[in-house]
Amino acid sequence: MVDTTLAPNAMAVPRPVRPTVTGEDWLVRLCLLLLGLYLVLTLVLPLYTLLAKSLQDKEGQFVGLANFARYFADPAMLQSFGNTIFVSAIGTAITLLMAFLYAYALTRTCMKGRGLFRAIALIPLLAPSLLPGLALVYLFGNQGIFKSLLFGHEIYGPIGIVMGEVFFAFPHALIILVTALSVADARLYEAAESLRARPARIFMTVTLSGCRYGLVSAGLVVFTLIFTDFGVPKVIGGSYNVLATDVYRQVIGQFNFQMGAVVGLLLLLPAVLSFAVDRIIQRKQVALLSARAVPLQPKPRVLIDRLFFCLVAAMAGFLLLVLGMALFGSLVKLWPYNLSLTLKWYDFARAGTDGWGPYFNSLRMAALVAVIGTAIIFCGAYLVEKTRGAGRLRALLHLLAMIPLAVPGIVLGLSYIFFFNAPNNPLNFIYGTMTVLVVNTICHFYTVGHLTAITALKQVDNEFESVAASLKVPLYRTFWRVTVPVCLPAILDISVYLFVNAMTTVSAVVFLYSADTKLMSINAINTDDAGNTASACAMGMTIVATSAVLKGLHSLIMRRVERRTQAWRKR
Amino acid sequence: MTGRTPYLRIEHVSKSFGDFQALKDISLEIYAGEFVCFLGPSGCGKTTLLRAIAGLDIQSAGTIIQNGVDISALPPSQRDFGIVFQSYALFPNLSVADNVGYGLVGGKLSGAEIHQRVGDLLAMVGLTGQERKYPSQLSGGQQQRVALARALAMSPGLLLLDEPLSALDARVRQHLRAELRQLQRRLEVTTIMVTHDQEEALAIADRIVVMNEGRIEQIGTPIDIYRQPEASFVADFVGQMNFLDVEHQSDNVIRLGDAILEIGAGKFSRSGSATLCIRPEDIQIRGVVPGQANSVPATIELMEFLGSFCRAELRLVCGRRLQADFSINAMRDLSLAPGQELTISLPADRIRLFPAQTNVARHHG
Numbered sequence: 001m002v003d004t005t006l007a008p009n010a011m012a013v014p015r016p017v018r019p020t021v022t023g024e025d026w027l028v029r030l031c032l033l034l035l036g037l038y039l040v041l042t043l044v045l046p047l048y049t050l051l052a053k054s055l056q057d058k059e060g061q062f063v064g065l066a067n068f069a070r071y072f073a074d075p076a077m078l079q080s081f082g083n084t085i086f087v088s089a090i091g092t093a094i095t096l097l098m099a100f101l102y103a104y105a106l107t108r109t110c111m112k113g114r115g116l117f118r119a120i121a122l123i124p125l126l127a128p129s130l131l132p133g134l135a136l137v138y139l140f141g142n143q144g145i146f147k148s149l150l151f152g153h154e155i156y157g158p159i160g161i162v163m164g165e166v167f168f169a170f171p172h173a174l175i176i177l178v179t180a181l182s183v184a185d186a187r188l189y190e191a192a193e194s195l196r197a198r199p200a201r202i203f204m205t206v207t208l209s210g211c212r213y214g215l216v217s218a219g220l221v222v223f224t225l226i227f228t229d230f231g232v233p234k235v236i237g238g239s240y241n242v243l244a245t246d247v248y249r250q251v252i253g254q255f256n257f258q259m260g261a262v263v264g265l266l267l268l269l270p271a272v273l274s275f276a277v278d279r280i281i282q283r284k285q286v287a288l289l290s291a292r293a294v295p296l297q298p299k300p301r302v303l304i305d306r307l308f309f310c311l312v313a314a315m316a317g318f319l320l321l322v323l324g325m326a327l328f329g330s331l332v333k334l335w336p337y338n339l340s341l342t343l344k345w346y347d348f349a350r351a352g353t354d355g356w357g358p359y360f361n362s363l364r365m366a367a368l369v370a371v372i373g374t375a376i377i378f379c380g381a382y383l384v385e386k387t388r389g390a391g392r393l394r395a396l397l398h399l400l401a402m403i404p405l406a407v408p409g410i411v412l413g414l415s416y417i418f419f420f421n422a423p424n425n426p427l428n429f430i431y432g433t434m435t436v437l438v439v440n441t442i443c444h445f446y447t448v449g450h451l452t453a454i455t456a457l458k459q460v461d462n463e464f465e466s467v468a469a470s471l472k473v474p475l476y477r478t479f480w481r482v483t484v485p486v487c488l489p490a491i492l493d494i495s496v497y498l499f500v501n502a503m504t505t506v507s508a509v510v511f512l513y514s515a516d517t518k519l520m521s522i523n524a525i526n527t528d529d530a531g532n533t534a535s536a537c538a539m540g541m542t543i544v545a546t547s548a549v550l551k552g553l554h555s556l557i558m559r560r561v562e563r564r565t566q567a568w569r570k571r
Numbered sequence: 572m573t574g575r576t577p578y579l580r581i582e583h584v585s586k587s588f589g590d591f592q593a594l595k596d597i598s599l600e601i602y603a604g605e606f607v608c609f610l611g612p613s614g615c616g617k618t619t620l621l622r623a624i625a626g627l628d629i630q631s632a633g634t635i636i637q638n639g640v641d642i643s644a645l646p647p648s649q650r651d652f653g654i655v656f657q658s659y660a661l662f663p664n665l666s667v668a669d670n671v672g673y674g675l676v677g678g679k680l681s682g683a684e685i686h687q688r689v690g691d692l693l694a695m696v697g698l699t700g701q702e703r704k705y706p707s708q709l710s711g712g713q714q715q716r717v718a719l720a721r722a723l724a725m726s727p728g729l730l731l732l733d734e735p736l737s738a739l740d741a742r743v744r745q746h747l748r749a750e751l752r753q754l755q756r757r758l759e760v761t762t763i764m765v766t767h768d769q770e771e772a773l774a775i776a777d778r779i780v781v782m783n784e785g786r787i788e789q790i791g792t793p794i795d796i797y798r799q800p801e802a803s804f805v806a807d808f809v810g811q812m813n814f815l816d817v818e819h820q821s822d823n824v825i826r827l828g829d830a831i832l833e834i835g836a837g838k839f840s841r842s843g844s845a846t847l848c849i850r851p852e853d854i855q856i857r858g859v860v861p862g863q864a865n866s867v868p869a870t871i872e873l874m875e876f877l878g879s880f881c882r883a884e885l886r887l888v889c890g891r892r893l894q895a896d897f898s899i900n901a902m903r904d905l906s907l908a909p910g911q912e913l914t915i916s917l918p919a920d921r922i923r924l925f926p927a928q929t930n931v932a933r934h935h936g
């Protein structure tokens with residue numbers, strides 16, 4: 001009480017406090033540094049090598065932008081650049097229109113069977129992107145059932161690419177648009193109706209403007225996916241070249257690494273575009289839902305509900321047709337002459353391919369990616385989100401974890417060759433092994449897992465760590481006893497996401513496999529290249545089945561986890 | 572008080588978040604076994620100070636000494652305290668018993684001893700028999716008790732509570748507040764509680780630290796704080812208070828409009844204008860005759876019935892307004908009603924004077 005009467009400046013200025021650094025702090029810092037080192041080795045340095053390669057000649061001399069100049073002077077190269085933009089733009093427009101109608105029907109109408117339609121729309125996520133390509137060959141190819149619908153046009157080329165990409169990108173757009181359309185404030189609609197606005201006007205001013213950010217971001221995501229996809233154009237592109245197939249040809253076909261690097265960098269353009277647009281949007285974005293918003297309950301409108309039912313059924317039919325065709329193609333003796341059913345195309349050993357070896361390689365890789373990847377990603381997110389101190393390092397790690405989202409698989413794969421195949425790299429020994437495939441795939445899908453983990457961790461009370469410290473309980477014990485169990489659903493989500501993507505991915509690993517580590521998805525491409533489309537379909541379907549089984553297993557496990565933990569989970 | 576050595580000494584502590592100074596040169600002493608409340612409006616830095624004491628967000632400068640040891644730079648795990656947060660931060664996946672025993676496991680105690688201790692702690696907070704439940708199966712008040720038991724499990728020398736009652740409804744809150752006080756008395760554990768509820772602070776604390784904008788405005792017992800606010804901020808923040816502009820007349824005499832009021836000696840020495848503070852319940856109406864010292868004529872404008880008493884809005888002849896609390900008895904005896912004129916008295920010993928408001932604002936701003 002005496003102290004408060006003292007004038008503050010009567011005392012010398014108190015010296016700043018430097019908090020004591022404990023053993024635990026050192027441990028956290030060490031882990032942060034290890035994570036940083038991991039991300040630098042598996043992400044930053046490979047990408048840097050790619051950038052450097054694009055500025056060098058064959059002998060490794062720095063030549064500035066000469067490779068780029070050569071690229072833009074080559075009409076054939078420019079042609080495929082134009083092609084890529086063309087199919088991406090058309091594919092994006094069609095996908096967005098379809099996905100918007102579909103999402104609108106799911107969220108804003110009382111159409112029947114919404115749950116089933118939602119499930120059907122997500123099926124393409126389970127398939128490698130080459131599968132729609134194969135199915136389209138059966139449907140519209142030279143011996144396809146619907147060939148006449150193309151009025152003499154070839155399916156091999158832009159038409160096939162666009163159709164395949166729509167199938168492939170559809171669920172990604174749908175997820176974003178369903179989220180955007182679910183966030184609606186009923187009061188806005190009531191206000192509009194009370195002003196006697198006509199339905200069309202309400203749709204334009206309230207519905208569309210409410211989800212315009214969703215539309216923009218879905219558009220960007222879809223455009224990027226199509227722009228950089230490798231599987232569909234590889235299978236059905238024919239002689240119609242796009243950037244992703246160019247990279248593959250330059251590098252695998254012609255060993256022109258420099259040009260491959262240039263094209264790879266061009267593949268990063270949509271990500272740069274997305275980043276810029278996102279920045280602009282974020283500045284304008286206002287919270288759509290205020291705390292007092294009233295969720296919108298769609299009212300039955302007989303005519304509109306039926307109309308949407310027909311539309312959605314047609315779109316779902318298209319998705320099922322593509323998948324069903326791939327399945328059927330893998331089961332008939334000799335398309336289209338002998339339609340009796342057989343399992344012989346699933347006898348991969350007899351089909352002259354590598355037997356079931358690639359399948360087990362795929363399983364092994366997917367399992368390793370799921371287990372190791374989830375551990376690294378979740379622990380990394382925990383370190384970034386929940387520890388104290390080292391603020392700059394944690395912010396930097398978070399930034400690094402966001403990069404993979406912007407890097408297409410084909411670019412990542414290319415970077416990996418450049419980096420890990422360099423003879424003077426001490427890590428060279430992992431090139432051509434399972435390790436490099438696992439590391440690459442974890443990196444490829446790092447961001448989504450990281451964001452899932454961060455979101456889950458943000459929902460965990462920040463004071464858990466404070467309480468534990470006051471009780472003198474070490475950090476790792478609280479992590480293990482509380483954080484991990486509380487975040488278990490998110491951890492399972494991440495591991496299933498990683499597993500399914502590791503099963504289906506082609507683009508990055510196509511540069512990295514060796515004879516011993518050939519994967520099922522790559523084998524399907526090679527088999528198709530060799531003219532055995534039926535076996536390729538069978539391989540694709542095997543992957544779909546495996547992913548589906550895993551998804552099923554996941555929901556079973558989730559149900560058990562929920563039952564076991566419902567005692568403590570909030571209802 | 573000066574004879575005792577303080578259990579906790581906080582010396583010239585300040586804390587900045589970037590350019591923003593959340594704590595400005597805080598000094599304070601807390602004695603063993605005391606129950607101290609940090610009271611102040613939202614954003615005044617109460618939590619920041621509590622977290623500095625806990626080591627959760629260490630201060631930018633200044634010293635904290637606990638039990639003779641300089642703990643200024645120590646991490647929370649090397650300090651001696653138990654803490655209860657506003658959110659309780661109970662581990663949702665652990666049972667009540669596991670929550671309470673969380674810090675005991677892995678220590679020197681055997682399983683049976685831990686079981687015993689957890690049982691004792693739960694009995695202490697009145698939760699015997701709830702061991703196997705999970706936090707989400709308990710009511711808010713029960714969760715709060717679990718958090719308290721967990722904070723006390725390691726027998727800490729210092730108990731820190733950050734708005735532990737604010738998530739509860741009013742009834743449970745009053746009940747728990749009394750229990751908390753009893754428990755603290757019984758255990759004699761030095762306790763600091765953060766609150767922005769002045770009623771709570773007045774009811775529970777041995778001493779109250781009133782804070783505003785990162786500074787301490789006053790430290791004192793609840794009665795001191797209530798009866799003798801040292802700053803107009805404190806007068807305003809704690810309890811109901813009338814503020815009236817007055818003019819200095821001569822030594823110990825001030826002028827309120829046309830009325831002349833005496834004030835206790837030595838309360839105000841400067842000439843010029845000042846602000847007079849008086850609480851509604853200190854305004855007297857019984858037995859006041861016109862012309863008596865410190866009496867002022869007034870008119871009742873409004874009356875608000877508040878259960879055990881009645882709050883009236885009075886207008887003085889000079890046009891100033893003030894609030895006065897009348898007991899139900901007085902209301903009946905004097906048959907008070909809106910529009911009625913009466914004479915009130917502002918007792919000299921209940922009047923406090925502060926420099927005029929504008930000065931106050933400049934001084935604190």
Ligand SMILES: Nc1ncnc2c1ncn2[C@@H]1O[C@H](COP(=O)(O)OP(=O)(O)OP(=O)(O)O)[C@@H](O)[C@H]1O
Pocket residue numbers: 588591593611612613614615616617618619620767
């Ligand atoms: N981590 C931080 N970074 C920046 N500013 C902060 C941080 N923590 C607190 N502040 C600021 O410091 C000031 C004091 O915050 P504090 O949480 O101590 O207030 P409080 O008195 O506990 O308020 P309340 O009653 O609302 O809990 C506030 O203005 C707050 O915005």
Ligand SMILES: [Mg+2]
Pocket residue numbers: 617618619765
């Ligand atoms: Mg606070």
